[in-house]
Amino acid sequence: MSWWETLRDILGWTEDDETERGRASPGSAGMEAADELAGFYNGRSVAGTATAEPAAEAYQLAPNDGVKVEPVPMTRQDQVTVAYDGLLARAGAQQVFLHCGYGPGPWRRVREYAMQRRPEGHWEAKVTLDDGGRFSFCFRDNANNWDNNTGRNWSYEIHEGTVPW
Known part of the structure; x- marks a missing residue:
């Protein structure tokens, strides 16, 4: 499995999502996916709004970071x-x-x-x-x-x- 397929699976994107974004392979859509994933792990949604408060005891970026x-x-x-x-x-x-x-x-x-x-x-x-x-x-x-x-x-x-x- 390629990094693109892995990232797509983690984000829950389907082939329809890729078609909607106008791309079925890495490139600008790949960068968008990477930005979306980075935003998730930095406590932001795609729109850039905060999604969660950091945990008080642990230095982690989101409450459900696995x-x-x-x-x-x-x-x-x-x-x-x-x-x-x-x-x-x-x-x-x-x-x-x-x-x-x-x-x-x-x-x-x-x-x-x-x-x-x-x-x-x-x-x-x-x-x-x-x-x-x-x-x-x-x-x-x-x-x-x-x-x-x-x-x-x-x-x-x-x-x-x-x-x-």
């Missing part, structure tokens, strides 16, 4: 489940890896976990938070394509499990 983390809030030594059904999964990745580390600043203790494909269709990995600070992560597939939340990665504060008063 990433779900549980439990939240997270505490040091918790085992968290990271589920992924984002761009790489929708493009048909044969394997997805969770690339993660701890911050703030440059990531410490960087690791990769091979994610397991679940019967529901998403990819999933379990990670024990054995360090503090921020849990930061992104994804890559077996072809070395990356989903890093448009350069922002995903990031969650790790609580120490103590009551501050």
